[in-house]
Amino acid sequence: MDADTTKGVYAAHERLVAPARLRPEIWRLLAGLGLIAVVVFALNAGVLAVAGSLGSELWLRNFLAGATPVAMLILLASFAFVTLGVTLAARQLQRRSLQTIVGPYHLALTQFWHVLRGLLLLGAVLLVLPPYDMGAPMQPNLSVTVWLAVLPFSLLAVLIQTSAEEILFRGYLQQSLAARFRSPVIWMGLPSILFAMGHYVPSEAGDNALLIALWSGVFGLLMADLTARAGTLGPAIALHLFNNIVALLFVALPNSLDGLALFLIPYEMSDTTNLRVWLGVDFVLMLIAWLVARLALRR
Template sequence: MKDDYAAHDAFVRPARGATELWRIIVMILAFEAVFMLSPVVFATLLPSERLRDEFYDGITAFGTLTQFLSFGITLAGFLVLLRLLHGRGFASLIGAYAQAKQDLVRVFVGVSFWLILIELLPPRIDPDQIEVFRNFGVWLALIPVTLAVLLVQVGTEELFFRGYLQQQFACLSRSRWAWMVVPSVMFGSLHFWNGEGAAEGIVWAVWATGLGMACADLTARTGNIGAAIGLHMANNAFALLIVHIAGWPTSGVALFLYPYQDPALYSGGVETLLEPWVIFEAIVLALTTYIMWLAARITLRC
């Protein structure tokens, strides 16, 4: 019988030198501290108050792109901590580098194709509901920059959750609950704050947990982190570059903008979890994640 996760052992091997639980706990706490401080540090590097305001608001191209670029500070801090606590470096989180690079590109392209195809199916974007159509040439020019900063943001998250945590928890236990589910739940819990209220926050957290498990599965199947980064990056690129809501954070590089909506409209408590709009949003997110995971596997034939 074929072992779908045969490549996982080689991926985990670099972590076996220092597997004590206290190291993992310290790393998690330190990573969270660095993550929280990174925007503050990044803002101090900007040369004017206007640029700092744009950075924190995230509604212009500069603000959106620099918000994601600021993850580079988190990445730098994480790599320093990795060296101090475990005596290993960046390459130990990747797997086979050449294969990881190839898998990243293939999965990004394959998943992006299916996301664009889904967008073309009904219900399509209604031009009558769009408030802003950005200049197409400017939008095209921003795509490479957007992908570059997304690689920093997505790479940081994947290196920590599907690289470091998946490797370290796999050293503690061979159970998928340990190395697949636990890091994914931790990843998902951070996305609770993406929602405007408890109901939407729970939907985001559950969705991100599912996305994390899809990325963990791909990492275990391929023995490298490339496919996970490719899937995650395609998801985020699609969310940033195609359609957004005017005046909302991270809306600065979208081609189409819907009219501004008061975020309070989405701030319902837990009691609204059974309302139709919440159920519909949850179903769409779950189906989209499944399609992305399936597209990645088809692309890689794994």
């Protein structure tokens, strides 16, 4: 799509871009990203300092890997630092409030619920369809009792994490670029590339790292599309939340942020034989979820 074609399709995006267009200079965006990085680094350093003082080096490694429920809750909740950084950057450099980034709160919440409700229905349908494993039996991780006991906190923590990523990538970054550049290739593409780079982890994923990053980049593009169509971050947050609830709370990869999961996938992220098959399946499911979200927005 060129810029003229997207005017009609993405007309609602103007609601989010207009406040940023008042101060569209690229130096403001770059300075804002620098401020966000400082805030996130400083506050996370404080969390790590406290965590390091509470246990051994092994305990700290397990904490950073999210190997326990408490560790995962803290790691996910720490994404609130990203939201704080964006709020400060937008206020200081663009004279914008967080609401101008998220969109009108009532509308964002309404769209969030419509999309999430559709995705929950999709999840229920997928749950009863075969296959019932991922090539091998799922490995139990947390007991059902413990999992249910921490579930309310887990859901809140995942919401904090997913909303923070959307506020940064599809909010502050996408809107700031759209205020300066007309082409969606730039304001949709660049944040998605950066989002993909953040998910490129060859130390954990091995030869699957590039495919996982590619999956993340496409996911970012789909979230950018939903945001531009809706004029709020509500739908993107809902789909991101649904995705991460499944990936972090129900069935997680072993040895990788698995402290809150009920089950573990029966192979690791670097397994090229099994994981690549399911990456293809997951890619199709991602597209289906995006279409469900698109349909929900027509209500």
